[in-house]
Amino acid sequence: MLAAFFAAALPAAQAADVKMVDGIAAVANNDVITYRDLNQAVARARQSLPKGSNVSDAELRRQVLGQLINQSLVVQAGQRNNVGATDAEIDEALAHNAQSNKTTVAALYAQAAKQGISRNALRRNIAQSIISQKVQQQAVMQHARVSDEEVDAFINRAAQQGVTLPEGEPVRQYRARHILLRADSDNAAAAAESSIRKIYSQARSGTDFATLAREYSQDGSAAAGGDLGWFADGQMVPQFEDAVHRLRPGQVSAPVRSQFGWHVIKLEEVRDAGTPEERQRNAVRQYLAEQKAQQASTDLLRQLHESAFIDIRTPS
Numbered sequence: 001m002l003a004a005f006f007a008a009a010l011p012a013a014q015a016a017d018v019k020m021v022d023g024i025a026a027v028a029n030n031d032v033i034t035y036r037d038l039n040q041a042v043a044r045a046r047q048s049l050p051k052g053s054n055v056s057d058a059e060l061r062r063q064v065l066g067q068l069i070n071q072s073l074v075v076q077a078g079q080r081n082n083v084g085a086t087d088a089e090i091d092e093a094l095a096h097n098a099q100s101n102k103t104t105v106a107a108l109y110a111q112a113a114k115q116g117i118s119r120n121a122l123r124r125n126i127a128q129s130i131i132s133q134k135v136q137q138q139a140v141m142q143h144a145r146v147s148d149e150e151v152d153a154f155i156n157r158a159a160q161q162g163v164t165l166p167e168g169e170p171v172r173q174y175r176a177r178h179i180l181l182r183a184d185s186d187n188a189a190a191a192a193e194s195s196i197r198k199i200y201s202q203a204r205s206g207t208d209f210a211t212l213a214r215e216y217s218q219d220g221s222a223a224a225g226g227d228l229g230w231f232a233d234g235q236m237v238p239q240f241e242d243a244v245h246r247l248r249p250g251q252v253s254a255p256v257r258s259q260f261g262w263h264v265i266k267l268e269e270v271r272d273a274g275t276p277e278e279r280q281r282n283a284v285r286q287y288l289a290e291q292k293a294q295q296a297s298t299d300l301l302r303q304l305h306e307s308a309f310i311d312i313r314t315p316s
Contacts, residue, residue, distance in 0.1 A: 026065060027311040028072040038065055040115075065312065071132050073304040078131040082182075083138075085130035086189055089259060093126050134259055136297055137237075142220035143296040145229050146288045154284050167276050168283030172233070174244050175269040177209055177226035180219040183261040196255045196262040203252045209266045218261070226266075232282065235289065240265065 025038040041064045042057075049055060055063075078084070091105075098105045112122045158165050181196050183189035199216055203209050210225025217226050233241060239258040247253055247267035256263045273282040 024313055026069055026313060027309070028069050029076055029309050031072045031076060033065070033068050033072065037068060041068055069310060069312075070301055070304075071128065073308055074132045074135050074300070075128045077300075077304055078135040081135075082188075083131055083134050084188075085127035085134075086183070088189070089130055090123050090126050093130060094123075130259065136300065138220075138260070139296045139300045140293045143299075144289050144292040145221075146285050146292065147229065150288055151281050151284050154288060155281070165280055166283055168273070168279040168286075170279060171273050171282055173230045173271050173273055173282065174232070174267060175230050175271075176228050176244055176265055176267050177213055178219065178221070178228060178240075178263045178265045179203075179209075179213045179217040179226055180260060181216070181262045182218050183257070189257075189261075192262045193255065193257075196264055200252070200255055200264045203264060203266070209252065227268075230271075230285065232286070235286075 023035045024032055025035045026033040038061065042061050045060055045064050049060075094105045094108060098108055101108075109119050109122065112119070117125075155165065179196070179199055181192040181199075183192040195216075199212055203212055210227070213222055213226030216222075219226070221228055236244070237258045237260070239256055240263060243253045243256040243263070243265050244267055247265070249267050249269055251267055253263075253265040253267075256265060271278075273279050
């Protein structure tokens with residue numbers, strides 16, 4: 001993400017273009033998207049297009065402006081719900097991008113400065129991306145769980161319609177519960193870590209995990225005792241999956257930090273989808289989860305647009 005961000009330098013504005021560069025391209029509630037923002041984003045998008053793409057400049061600008069408005073609305077929704085990005089998360093994102101691009105964080109800052117982007121502005125942009133990702137992932141996690149009954153219904157409908165479903169690949173699946181304490185600022189992260197360690201001690205001492213989840217968890221799964229249902233690798237954030245992999249059924253993890261906050265995880269069961277029926281059910285489960293995730297993202301944006309004030313402007 002940052003590689004493309006830095007690579008797209010905003011061309012030096014000619015005197016006649018100053019008004020367009022510094023003017024307002026759109027307003028989303030209380031947030032202003034300037035032509036400078038739009039021009040930089042269009043340049044990044046143009047660089048990422050496949051060779052031979054025939055997307056017109058006007059269409060690309062329309063698409064990119066829509067994406068900027070969507071991100072603004074999602075970030076605003078996150079801020080209203082106290083979703084933030086800590087300095088540690090921003091530092092981690094910078095380090096990850098530096099490593100991916102075989103450079104250093106200092107070099108990233110220097111490259112941004114050449115584009116007229118200050119250190120604070122760069123960190124602010126990264127924070128907004130992190131917040132946007134958190135909000136969308138929270139929406140997906142709350143609505144993309146697939147029950148056994150939904151898998152059964154899908155398979156039955158396919159049979160009634162004479163549709164042959166693919167078998168799918170052998171895969172290991174996990175069923176776990178978790179307790180989540182959100183940590184969307186450095187102060188909140190410290191408080192959440194202290195609280196989650198006390199909850200972890202209670203879980204280790206034999207207090208029923210589901211009861212603790214109902215009482216303390218700030219995730220949508222709290223009402224179900226923290227039950228996340230069955231999932232396979234690639235469906236949870238890496239820190240969560242790594243912790244699950246180190247557990248045996250019945251064990252409780254030490255506190256784990258992810259972009260959502262602090263987790264304590266209890267692994268309930270592990271199974272290998274090895275028979276043809278199991279592989280088929282897993283393939284259906286993954287398909288339904290992907291469909292629900294897409295719908296959750298669509299619904300989130302629709303709801304945000306319905307309640308938003310949006311004013312799209314054109315250059316004079």
